[in-house]
Each structure stands twice: as structure tokens, then as C-alpha cells.
Amino acid sequence: MSRYANDRSLRRLAAAGLVLILGAWLGALPGSGARAGDFAPVLPGRPLVFPADTGAHPAFRTEWWYITGWLIDEAGRERGFQVTFFRSATGVGQDNPSRFAPRQIIMAHAAIADAQTGHLLHAQRSDRALDPLAGAAVGRTRAWIGDWELALADGEYRARIAADEFGLDLALLPPGPPVLNGEAGFSQKTPDPRNASYYYSRPHLAVRGTLRLGEHAHRVTGEAWLDQEWSSEYLPEEAEGWDWIGMNLHDGGSLMAFQMRRPDGSPIWSAGTLRDGDGQVEALAPEQVRFRPRRRWTSPRTGAEYVVEWDLEIAGRSMALVPLMDDQELDSRRSTGVVYWEGATRLFEAGREIGRGYLEMTGYRERPAGL
Numbered sequence: 001m002s003r004y005a006n007d008r009s010l011r012r013l014a015a016a017g018l019v020l021i022l023g024a025w026l027g028a029l030p031g032s033g034a035r036a037g038d039f040a041p042v043l044p045g046r047p048l049v050f051p052a053d054t055g056a057h058p059a060f061r062t063e064w065w066y067i068t069g070w071l072i073d074e075a076g077r078e079r080g081f082q083v084t085f086f087r088s089a090t091g092v093g094q095d096n097p098s099r100f101a102p103r104q105i106i107m108a109h110a111a112i113a114d115a116q117t118g119h120l121l122h123a124q125r126s127d128r129a130l131d132p133l134a135g136a137a138v139g140r141t142r143a144w145i146g147d148w149e150l151a152l153a154d155g156e157y158r159a160r161i162a163a164d165e166f167g168l169d170l171a172l173l174p175p176g177p178p179v180l181n182g183e184a185g186f187s188q189k190t191p192d193p194r195n196a197s198y199y200y201s202r203p204h205l206a207v208r209g210t211l212r213l214g215e216h217a218h219r220v221t222g223e224a225w226l227d228q229e230w231s232s233e234y235l236p237e238e239a240e241g242w243d244w245i246g247m248n249l250h251d252g253g254s255l256m257a258f259q260m261r262r263p264d265g266s267p268i269w270s271a272g273t274l275r276d277g278d279g280q281v282e283a284l285a286p287e288q289v290r291f292r293p294r295r296r297w298t299s300p301r302t303g304a305e306y307v308v309e310w311d312l313e314i315a316g317r318s319m320a321l322v323p324l325m326d327d328q329e330l331d332s333r334r335s336t337g338v339v340y341w342e343g344a345t346r347l348f349e350a351g352r353e354i355g356r357g358y359l360e361m362t363g364y365r366e367r368p369a370g371l
Contacts, residue, residue, distance in 0.1 A: 069224025080344025123163035203254035241363015
């Protein structure tokens with residue numbers, strides 16, 4: 001978890017210290033004391049300002065920069081990829097003047113989905129925010145842990161990941177301004193507006209760069225999606241998790257949709273954003289978004305059962321989600337503390353593929369904490 005000390009004993013001490021910090025943040029240890037009221041609230045009417053709001057918002061409890069997409073290499077082989085950086089305020093050490101106080105935790109996940117092998121390669125890191133080792137900058141996107149980094153400069157994102165089994169060095173160019181979700185970027189998650197985030201998306205990112213698998217490097221191109229959300233009270237007590245999609249549509253449009261889910265699978269709230277090929281954006285109300293399970297898959301590692309194929313009703317249109325492959329489960333218990341499914345997925349309408357993107361499902365093994 002720490003690559004800065006070569007000595008193994010120092011690595012073990014650093015890792016043990018971080019586990020204690022993460023345990024306190026997640027509420028796994030007594031006395032963490034962090035409550036939603038300790039952080040800045042998400043309120044309607046607050047305009048999102050760019051590029052300033054592409055940076056970190058440390059007064060809020062939770063934040064993530066989330067990139068997913070499809071890559072094609074020089075041989076025409078397609079793979080899915082994910083790069084996500086998380087920033088979490090711990091509620092610990094606020095009155096401690098030391099720069100070493102664990103006020104903010106930075107975590108990162110990366111994954112490659114390869115249908116030809118049927119294997120998901122994934123890696124994770126976590127560390128306290130401590131410049132220059134790890135952090136999340138204010139004012140413009142830059143999140144990093146060691147040599148893992150996501151940054152925005154001159155209108156283009158750059159993602160660099162160096163894991164043992166794979167590596168990514170990608171440039172991602174947005175075709176236009178961010179798409180604001182919900183009510184001008186205020187995205188309500190339940191009937192109670194306190195459960196909300198500030199949320200924008202950047203669909204149809206044009207991707208170019210290098211994918212390393214083992215010792216072999218591949219030139220890749222592709223298309224991706226970026227989400228940034230920040231919140232202090234995201235998940236209500238009655239929710240077990242959520243299901244979410246971000247789809248780049250082949251006509252140039254985009255679709256984001258989600259549902260918050262009770263333990264019995266019934267929806268608490270759903271919403272979405274549909275942008276057509278001409279750029280017109282429609283905020284979808286709860287009654288316009290329906291997720292209906294179609295096929296399930298059980299993980300041989302964790303025993304969690306996921307709905308890997310869904311029927312969707314989106315603004316009166318019937319659609320279907322089909323994964324690139326079933327096994328796209330990520331075990332992130334060494335960083336964010338949860339097991340979830342995050343996978344490359346195709347979107348169909350009337351039997352015809354109309355888009356590609358990613359499906360995320362949480363709460364199928366345990367409820368996400370710290371949100």
C-alpha cells in the first residue's frame with residue numbers, strides 16, 4: 001500500500017496505520033464520531049462553476065472522479081477499463097495542526113476487463129492526503145497516490161496507473177462542456193433532498209494512449225465517460241446500495257440513470273439524464289426510470305449475487321443491458337472497504353446496440369459504509 005519505503009517492516013507499519021484510519025472513517029472502530037452534520041451540506045441552487053468545480057471539495061464528506069470506457073488495441077481487441085479516485089473526509093484530526101493528521105483519505109481503483117480471457121485485472125491504493133505523496137487538489141482536477149494520477153490540464157484529462165499486472169497512460173479529451181445531472185447539478189438520491197450530491201458527467205471522451213499488460217504495451221484508442229460527484233449525506237439508512245449506468249450512445253447522445261435500492265431490491269428513488277444526439281438534455285424524473293432484473297450471476301469468490309442483465313424503461317423507451325462478461329466484480333476491502341460489480345456493458349433497444357458504457361452495482365454483498 002505504501003511504495004515509498006523499501007524496507008518491508010516500514011511498509012507493514014504504514015499499512016497497519018492506514019487500516020486504523022480507514023476503520024475509524026468507516027465507523028468500524030468505536031469513537032470515530034463522524035456524522036453527516038459534521039460536513040458541508042448539499043443544497044439546491046448552488047451553481048457549478050468550471051473549471052473550479054472539477055477540483056476537490058474537502059468540506060464535503062465524500063467525493064469521486066470516476067472514468068470508465070472501452071478501449072480497442074492495434075489488433076482490434078476490445079477491453080473495458082475503469083480508473084477512479086476517491087477523496088473522503090474522515091472527521092478525524094480537524095483540530096490537530098499537524099500536516100500528518102489524517103483529515104482526508106485518498107483511495108483509487110483501476111481495472112481492465114478482457115472478455116477473451118474472461119478475467120478482470122484490478123488494483124487499488126489508499127493513503128492519507130499528504131503532499132507530495134497523495135492528495136486531491138482544489139480548483140482543478142488533480143488526484144494522486146504516488147505514481148497513480150488523474151489530472152486535467154489545457155482542457156484534456158490524463159490518467160496514469162502503474163500496477164503489477166497492468167498499466168494505463170491515457171489522454172482523454174472531452175468533446176464539449178460538462179453535462180449537469182439532476183437540477184442544474186443538484187442530484188437528489190431519495191425523496192428526502194438531504195440525500196443528494198453535486199454531480200456532473202463528461203460523456204464521449206475521446207481516448208488515446210497506452211495499455212500495458214504484463215510486459216507488453218499496446219497502443220489503444222477508445223471512448224470513455226467521466227463522472228464527478230461530491231456529497232455529505234449520499235446513502236439513506238434504508239438503502240442497501242444502488243445500480244447506476246453511464247452510456248455513450250452511438251447517435252452522439254448519452255444516458256445516465258440510477259436507482260437507490262432497499263434490501264429487498266425494491267427502489268427507493270430513481271433518476272437520470274438523457275441527452276440526445278443534438279445536445280438537448282432532459283432530466284429524468286423517478287417515474288421515467290425503471291430497472292427490472294433479467295439475469296443474475298453469482299461470484300465464486302464472495303458468493304454475492306448480481307443482476308448482470310437488466311431490462312430498462314427510460315422515458316417510455318424499452319432498453320436492455322448486456323455485460324461484456326459476467327465476472328466484473330471488484331473486491332476493494334483494502335481501500336474503500338466494499339465489494340461491488342463494475343463492468344463494461346452494452347445497451348440495446350429493439351435488439352439493436354445503441355450504446356456502450358458501464359454498469360455499477362453496490363450493496364449486493366454488504367451495504368457501502370462512510371457515505
